[in-house]
Amino acid sequence: MKELQGKVCLVTGGARGIGRAIALAMAESGADIAFNYQQSRERAEEICRLIEGKGVRCRTFAANVTSEEEVNRMVQETSDSLGPISILVNNAGITRDRTFMKMTRQMWDEVLEVNLDGPFNVTHAVLPCMINLGWGRIINISSFVGLTGNFGQTNYAVTKGGINSFTMALAREVARKGITVNAVAPGFISTDMTKDVPASVLDQVRAMTPMGRLGNPEEVADAVTFLASPRASYITGQVLSVNGGIYM
Ligand code: NAI
Numbered sequence: 001m002k003e004l005q006g007k008v009c010l011v012t013g014g015a016r017g018i019g020r021a022i023a024l025a026m027a028e029s030g031a032d033i034a035f036n037y038q039q040s041r042e043r044a045e046e047i048c049r050l051i052e053g054k055g056v057r058c059r060t061f062a063a064n065v066t067s068e069e070e071v072n073r074m075v076q077e078t079s080d081s082l083g084p085i086s087i088l089v090n091n092a093g094i095t096r097d098r099t100f101m102k103m104t105r106q107m108w109d110e111v112l113e114v115n116l117d118g119p120f121n122v123t124h125a126v127l128p129c130m131i132n133l134g135w136g137r138i139i140n141i142s143s144f145v146g147l148t149g150n151f152g153q154t155n156y157a158v159t160k161g162g163i164n165s166f167t168m169a170l171a172r173e174v175a176r177k178g179i180t181v182n183a184v185a186p187g188f189i190s191t192d193m194t195k196d197v198p199a200s201v202l203d204q205v206r207a208m209t210p211m212g213r214l215g216n217p218e219e220v221a222d223a224v225t226f227l228a229s230p231r232a233s234y235i236t237g238q239v240l241s242v243n244g245g246i247y248m
Contacts (some may be wrong), residue, residue, distance in 0.1 A: 003229050004032025008082045009077070011035045012065050012122055013092030015044045017191030018141060021217035022089050025225045027051040027058070031087060034078040036063040044194070053130075057082055065092050065118030068125075071179030075125040084129035086226045090119040091141040094158075095193060097152045108155045115159030117166035119166065136227045140167050142239060144187050144247045160185070164239050180236040182227045187243025189215045210245030 004026060014023040014035025018074040023033050024047070033051050037044035037060055051058040059081055063070040078085055094114045096107035119140060130136025142189040145153055146160025160182045164183055188194055193212065197205075206212055223242045227230055241247060 002028075003231075004225070005030035005125050006079065006128055007228075008085045008226070009033055009087035009089065010078060010120065010126060011087045011091055013038075013053040014089075015047060017039065017056075017059075017193060018186065018189060018217045018220050019089070021092040021221035022091060022224050023031045023047065024054075025049060025218070025221035026087065026089075026228065027054045027056045028031055029225050029229065030056060031228075032057040034059045034061065034074070034082060034085070035189070036061045036065070036092070037075060038064065061098045063073070065122055066113045068121050071121040071231070072125050075122070075129075077182070079129060084133055085126050086133055086135055087137045087139075088122065089139045089141065089224060089226070089228075090122055090163075092118055093141065093143075093193075095153065097156070097190045098147050098155045099152050103155060106178060111155040111159055115243050116157070116162050116166075119163065123170070127179075130179050131174075131177050136174070136177075137179040137232075138167075139181065139185040139227050140181070141224075142183040142185040144185050144243045147185060147239070147241075148247050167239065168237045175236055180227070182232075182234065182235060182237070183239045184220060184223050184227065184239045185239050185243065186220045187215055187241070187246040189217055189220060191217060205246070208246055209243075213244065215242065215244055231234045 013019040014118040015037035027140040048058040061074040063074045115134045165184040
């Protein structure tokens, strides 16, 4: 029997990048999968077929994590069709980079809304299912930037630092209900988020990273599925870095 068989896992932003790799890895471990997409329904359906090819069930939803209404509908429909959600991966996130003096209020608000209000909305909607089950895993995708800060990313750093604190505070609240809450903090990973970073900056990143390369989404997904697994049963409130050594 696979390790996550019988579990239902919701991955936000599962249609591409790190979220896609997490959805596929969770399915590989036997979990039924629900994920939201924002842009391409075709791409989401294609990933769904890949997931179903692993012998598990999959549902996709066009949903924005900043909308409480859309999130509640997604969570309700997932529970109705797949069963109660017991694994939540808060992965959806955005950047709006600019040095602080040039950063507009809108850039600040957009990043906080997706990266902080998003996890609030989704976690709030999912937690009652986990409490009823007496078992749950919440894994928040943070970033090394939440630990170190980064030039041009005051807004993003605030959200990732916030997610680390959220992880620790919520872990304390729900530990006795059988629910663990952890974060995974990736370093630079090759996805759409980093594809527009200038080549010279990526060269600097490689130079600063002891392993001398960017990570790939599957390397993050492996850490996330581990935290969801029974092997991580005594781990809670932690921020696990998956960063090639760029911050240690
Ligand atoms: P990506 O840009 O490829 O994917 C982001 C996903 O979030 C997309 O599926 C998108 O549809 C979804 N999303 C964005 N706004 C949303 C909203 N309002 N509602 C619902 N879904 C929304 O980026 P990537 O690299 O896969 O990032 C995933 C997570 O990993 C993010 O939280 C990011 O901050 C984090 N991360 C990424 C790193 C990297 O180097 N790529 C490094 C550290 C952390």
